[in-house]
Amino acid sequence: MSTKRLRFAFVAVLVVLASLAVAACGSDDNSSSTSGSATTKSVPTGQKGGAVTSLSAGDVDYMDPGQQYYTFGYQVGYSVNRALYYFSPEDSSKQIPDIADGEPEIAEDGKSMTIKLQDGVKFSPPVDRAVKCDDIKYAFERAFSENVPNAYATQYFGDIVGAPSKPTKGIQDISGITCPDDQTIAFALKTPTAGALYAALVMPITMPVPREYASKFDKTNPSTYDKNVVFTGPYQVKNNSAGKLTGWEPGKQIQAIRNPNWDANTDFRPAYLDSWTVAEGNTDAAVASNRILKGQSLVQGDGAPPAQVLKVASTQFKSQLVFSPAGGTRYIAMNTKRAPFDDENVRKAVIAGTDRNALRLARGGAIIGPIAWSYLPPDFPGGKQSGGLKAPAEFDFLQADQGDPALAAEYLKKAGFANGKYKGDPIFMPATNADPGKKMAEVMQAQLEKLGFKVNVRFLPQNTLYTKYCNSGESNYDICPNVGFFKDFLDGASLIKPTFYGPAIIPQNNTNWPLLDNPEVNTLIDTASGTKPGEARDQAWADANLAITKLGVAVPVVWDNQPIIASKNVNLVADDYSNSPFMAFLSLK
Numbered sequence: 001m002s003t004k005r006l007r008f009a010f011v012a013v014l015v016v017l018a019s020l021a022v023a024a025c026g027s028d029d030n031s032s033s034t035s036g037s038a039t040t041k042s043v044p045t046g047q048k049g050g051a052v053t054s055l056s057a058g059d060v061d062y063m064d065p066g067q068q069y070y071t072f073g074y075q076v077g078y079s080v081n082r083a084l085y086y087f088s089p090e091d092s093s094k095q096i097p098d099i100a101d102g103e104p105e106i107a108e109d110g111k112s113m114t115i116k117l118q119d120g121v122k123f124s125p126p127v128d129r130a131v132k133c134d135d136i137k138y139a140f141e142r143a144f145s146e147n148v149p150n151a152y153a154t155q156y157f158g159d160i161v162g163a164p165s166k167p168t169k170g171i172q173d174i175s176g177i178t179c180p181d182d183q184t185i186a187f188a189l190k191t192p193t194a195g196a197l198y199a200a201l202v203m204p205i206t207m208p209v210p211r212e213y214a215s216k217f218d219k220t221n222p223s224t225y226d227k228n229v230v231f232t233g234p235y236q237v238k239n240n241s242a243g244k245l246t247g248w249e250p251g252k253q254i255q256a257i258r259n260p261n262w263d264a265n266t267d268f269r270p271a272y273l274d275s276w277t278v279a280e281g282n283t284d285a286a287v288a289s290n291r292i293l294k295g296q297s298l299v300q301g302d303g304a305p306p307a308q309v310l311k312v313a314s315t316q317f318k319s320q321l322v323f324s325p326a327g328g329t330r331y332i333a334m335n336t337k338r339a340p341f342d343d344e345n346v347r348k349a350v351i352a353g354t355d356r357n358a359l360r361l362a363r364g365g366a367i368i369g370p371i372a373w374s375y376l377p378p379d380f381p382g383g384k385q386s387g388g389l390k391a392p393a394e395f396d397f398l399q400a401d402q403g404d405p406a407l408a409a410e411y412l413k414k415a416g417f418a419n420g421k422y423k424g425d426p427i428f429m430p431a432t433n434a435d436p437g438k439k440m441a442e443v444m445q446a447q448l449e450k451l452g453f454k455v456n457v458r459f460l461p462q463n464t465l466y467t468k469y470c471n472s473g474e475s476n477y478d479i480c481p482n483v484g485f486f487k488d489f490l491d492g493a494s495l496i497k498p499t500f501y502g503p504a505i506i507p508q509n510n511t512n513w514p515l516l517d518n519p520e521v522n523t524l525i526d527t528a529s530g531t532k533p534g535e536a537r538d539q540a541w542a543d544a545n546l547a548i549t550k551l552g553v554a555v556p557v558v559w560d561n562q563p564i565i566a567s568k569n570v571n572l573v574a575d576d577y578s579n580s581p582f583m584a585f586l587s588l589k
Contacts, residue, residue: 043090044571046272046587052570054278054581055288056301057434058462059250063237064226065207066139066148069509070466071486072302074578076278077204079269080233080256084115084136084206085198088268089585092325092576095202096268099131099232101183104201110192115201117183122261124231126243127210131232133179135208138171142214143205145171147221149508151471152488155497156200161188167506171218195533199489202577208232213243222508234262234271234584251461254278256583272587283461285309285435292565293317297588299566299581302462306435310364310563320568323561324579327380328486328495329372330363332444332555333513338475340424345415347552349422352397353408354447359557362440368563372556373398374549375485375495376541382492385542386549395549398556408451421452427478430469433459437482444481444555455479473510483513484560486579492541493529500548501525514553521547 054075061070068077078086086098097103101116121131140157143150146167157163161176176188187197210230217225228243230236236259238247247255257275264271278301282288289305292298293313305313313321334341334350341347356371373391376383391398396407409420417423427448431441438459445455460469462482470480488494498504502517524547528540549556562579566572569589575582 041090043088043573043585044587046270046571046585048272048587049274050297050588051273051275051277052297052299052566052583052586052588054276054299054301054583055282055292056278056280057283057285057288057303057432058464059280060254061463061467062226063229063245063248064148064223065204065229066143066150066209066223067226067509068204069151069511070463071578071580072462074204075301075575075580075583076237076254076256077207078233078575078578079271079583080231080235080237080259081204081207081229082121082232082267083204084201086202086268087575087577089573089575089582095199098268099136099206099208100201104194104198106194106198110194111189113187113189113194113197114180115185115187117185118266119183120263120266121232122263123208123210124236124259124261125239126241127213127230128261129210131208132182133185134182135210136185136206137174137177137179138211138214139207139209140177140205141174142171142209142218142223144168144174145218145223147171147218147223148225149222149506150205151506151509151511152203152498153205155501155504156203156488156493157197157205159189159191159193159197161190171215191530192532196489196491196493199491200494203488231259232262233259234264234267234269235259235276252280254280269584270587271584273583276583276586283434285438289313289565292567293320295567296569297567299570299572299586300564301580303432303434304363304436304563305565306439307361307364310367313563313565314367317565317568320565320570320572322564322572322574323368324564324574324576326369326484326486326560326562326579327377327490328484329375329377329559330484330557331372331375332359332557333470333480333483334554335475335478335480335513335515336551336553337515338478340415340422340427341478343415344552345411346422348397349408349411349415349451350448351552351555352400352404352411353451354444354555355401355403356555356557357401358443358447359440359555362443363436363558363560364563369558369560371401372559374545374556375499376492376545377559380487380492380495381490381538382541382545385539386545391549392546397552398549403447405450412451417452423452426454426456428456428458428476429479429481430458430460430465430477432462432465432482434462437462440557441481444479448479467508470513471508471510473505473507473512473515475515480513483554485511491533492538492544496541496544496548497525497529500544500553516548516551516553518547518551521551 524544573585
């Protein structure tokens with residue numbers, strides 16, 4: 001999940017995956033799948049009623065679950081829609097049934113899976129009927145269509161029999177997803193990967209979409225279902241009698257009200273609030289954060305409190321601050337397809353010359369987590385095998401957290417700049433217009449200018465930054481300073497494959513921000529993807545991680561924890577999957 005998610009903070013999913021894989025693959029992964037980011041916590045029991053407002057700088061990426069892949073989109077998405085499986089905020093290490101009625105039945109050979117669905121889960125008006133298997137089958141099929149750009153379908157679900165290898169013209173049948181009856185869905189796989197598939201069934205692609213209602217919207221490219229979504233969660237975005245969303249005014253607000261067809265007996269979400277609103281346009285993060293801390297009935301939207309507010313919150317407003325383990329890496333991506341960053345030596349010069357501690361300070365300092373040097377956190381499968389907290393000595397350009405100007409100059413000389421300073425055309429850096437990301441971009445601009453770069457910066461709302469520039473999959477930027485990717489499930493596939501695999505590059509909703517398409521890296525990722533769960537798989541992902549790091553395609557910044565704040569009268573509950581307030585668990589004191 002990029003932060004762009006997305007993605008996305010569960011911890012022992014691979015432990016569950018491993019136990020399933022014992023039957024499926026004859027391998028056990030318990031020894032290598034623990035993570036220091038596990039959270040088990042007490043969730044307050046709230047009172048029914050009332051409303052809160054989430055203060056946001058920008059908007060969700062999409063309301064359509066088939067396209068949704070942005071952290072803030074998840075904050076909204078998982079309270080208005082339901083997936084096959086999800087996580088209780090009480091224990092983010094345990095994957096629990098949501099629409100599913102229990103754990104899946106996995107075949108001995110690990111190549112098929114059957115899941116029973118709950119009775120009584122219904123769509124909001126105007127569909128007004130119970131969810132059935134075909135709604136989930138259709139949700140998968142549409143996500144493989146070029147009309148419904150999805151950033152992860154082919155990467156995480158490409159092993160399903162009949163799944164397209166690239167986005168299709170129109171929506172095509174996937175033969176490996178079948179419906180034995182309306183309350184049963186079955187998956188057939190090409191290889192023994194049922195355990196990994198189960199771990200990924202928490203993602204929005206599993207949120208049901210009614211074929212008879214959505215197909216007319218899905219015939220256009222892009223689909224217009226995004227503005228006509230129907231919902232299965234405890235809340236729905238306001239709509240009219242035809243289903244058109246009237247409560248979503250992009251760039252202004254999102255109004256969520258109770259879903260009249262929601263049955264509390266089928267859902268683990270308590271849905272205490274009567275309604276909640278997202279107020280957008282709060283681009284001054286310091287002002288917005290102070291409003292939240294000192295106000296009433298307010299919670300954090302996208303972004304996070306800037307460093308100066310976080311410092312105050314951690315001392316004066318402790319009860320209003322929680323940290324949600326992100327399980328990923330924030331970094332500065334360099335476009336390897338466009339000069340000057342198509343030159344490995346230029347990229348390494350930038351990494352060597354960058355004060356990564358200054359970048360971390362822009363987000364809050366050591367309180368938010370350790371300085372990163374690669375793309376698998378040290379407590380993540382493959383992170384320990386990569387080297388843990390400290391970069392191996394072979395990566396000389398990553399040894400100095402506060403930068404090494406002399407080494408940067410040496411790399412620039414190798415790139416042909418005789419005096420050790422960059423001399424070339426200005427570079428373009430689109431960046432978020434909200435702190436702490438804005439401050440981080442400003443720090444990065446200063447670092448680049450010390451190396452001789454002239455930087456053209458354009459500050460944009462976060463959703464525009466991603467959808468128009470950094471996630472376009474085209475070479476329309478030189479540096480994206482506000483990217484990060486966080487686990488979709490606890491396996492290297494969820495951090496490495498969407499972000500550095502050449503075949504993962506897509507025209508829209510792209511998350512391979514360096515646009516890296518390196519044959520050696522692609523082969524290592526293919527090898528890791530096909531390795532059974534266990535120590536060998538973790539080592540294979542470490543090998544891919546180290547190969548990517550060696551190429552110097554980005555400036556790793558921090559393996560962070562996400563700070564979340566709320567007003568004093570709000571019972572704050574974090575969703576550790578989206579690293580945001582869990583709207584369907586919030587209540588007023």
